[in-house]
Amino acid sequence: MLCSVRSPRGLLSFLTIGISSTYALPHNHVKARGDTAGHSVDGVGTFTNYALYTFADNAWPQDGLRASDKEGIRDQNHGAPYNHIFLSSNVFAADGYLQIMVPGGQTPSTAQNNPITAQNSITAGEVSTTDNGILYGSVRTTALFSTVPGTVQGSFFYKSDTQEIDIEYLSDPNSTANTGGQTAIHWTNQPTNGGSSTTSLTTAPANIDSVEHEYRIDWTSQATSFYLDGVLQETYEVNVPSEPGTWLWNNWANGDPSWSVGPPQQDSVMKVSKIEMYYNSTSVASS
Numbered sequence: 001m002l003c004s005v006r007s008p009r010g011l012l013s014f015l016t017i018g019i020s021s022t023y024a025l026p027h028n029h030v031k032a033r034g035d036t037a038g039h040s041v042d043g044v045g046t047f048t049n050y051a052l053y054t055f056a057d058n059a060w061p062q063d064g065l066r067a068s069d070k071e072g073i074r075d076q077n078h079g080a081p082y083n084h085i086f087l088s089s090n091v092f093a094a095d096g097y098l099q100i101m102v103p104g105g106q107t108p109s110t111a112q113n114n115p116i117t118a119q120n121s122i123t124a125g126e127v128s129t130t131d132n133g134i135l136y137g138s139v140r141t142t143a144l145f146s147t148v149p150g151t152v153q154g155s156f157f158y159k160s161d162t163q164e165i166d167i168e169y170l171s172d173p174n175s176t177a178n179t180g181g182q183t184a185i186h187w188t189n190q191p192t193n194g195g196s197s198t199t200s201l202t203t204a205p206a207n208i209d210s211v212e213h214e215y216r217i218d219w220t221s222q223a224t225s226f227y228l229d230g231v232l233q234e235t236y237e238v239n240v241p242s243e244p245g246t247w248l249w250n251n252w253a254n255g256d257p258s259w260s261v262g263p264p265q266q267d268s269v270m271k272v273s274k275i276e277m278y279y280n281s282t283s284v285a286s287s
């Protein structure tokens with residue numbers, strides 16, 4: 001997951017003016033599935049399913065989302081100093097946010113080939129859709145990202161390392177994947193054919209941890225488009241996934257100096273206030 005091939009090919013300047021969505025969105029219901037009338041997203045297409053998750057009432061878990069638990073990732077296979085493990089105890093709702101945490105001050109083992117346990121690894125947090133049949137969509141995540149150096153926070157589509165679309169914020173300005181000593185948001189299609197990923201980055205808003213921003217991926221059979229606060233950042237027509245999978249949100253670290261760096265010295269908490277999803281699914285619709 002989130003493989004280590006990264007070759008940022010460009011740098012776009014960040015626009016500080018948030019442009020609100022002008023779409024006529026059907027807000028008449030929440031978490032409707034299998035609506036044959038469809039939900040039209042201007043310039044993207046029509047989607048059968050719509051889901052809206054909010055956390056103002058600190059409700060967690062919620063129908064349609066789940067926290068990954070005891071899911072270990074052997075990053076050492078890709079040369080990282082540490083492995084990481086997703087624990088559901090690092091995911092909770094409080095203060096009106098879904099909170100996804102990497103606890104600070106962890107001192108995991110760097111020994112190779114250890115079993116991936118909470119003691120041996122960097123513990124991290126991850127949320128996924130329970131629907132693993134998502135095939136095309138427009139997914140908007142409104143969130144605060146932690147600026148505590150040393151994690152990757154993001155929203156992404158995942159089927160496999162060759163079917164993956166990522167928005168990822170790298171919070172350590174010294175990560176060699178960031179540029180000019182500034183943190184950045186990376187927009188990526190992972191390679192569908194064993195070649196190179198398609199990726200670029202945008203310097204992160206200075207207020208990324210204090211002002212909510214909307215991070216959005218539009219995915220069709222033709223292209224992926226990445227938006228920050230409704231402003232188009234990139235469109236890719238190569239390495240576009242074509243197989244159904246899952247949507248995820250996570251916050252993690254493995255010590256890789258060329259990606260996450262970390263582990264963080266203080267608690268790193270990604271705070272999601274809203275997730276809005278228009279999507280098609282190959283899963284049997286629940287009524």
Ligand SMILES: *[C@@H]1O[C@H](CO)[C@@H](O)[C@H](O)[C@H]1NC(C)=O
Nearest residue numbers: 044045046047048136220280
């Ligand atoms: C979503 O599925 C509907 C019903 O099959 C189809 O008409 C529509 O074109 C699909 N949307 C996209 C963006 O592929």
Ligand SMILES: *[C@@H]1O[C@H](CO)[C@@H](O)[C@H](O)[C@H]1NC(C)=O
Nearest residue numbers: 148149150171172173174181
């Ligand atoms: C980044 O590198 C500079 C120069 O070595 C250092 O002063 C700073 O503390 C580093 N920042 C972090 C977050 O490690």
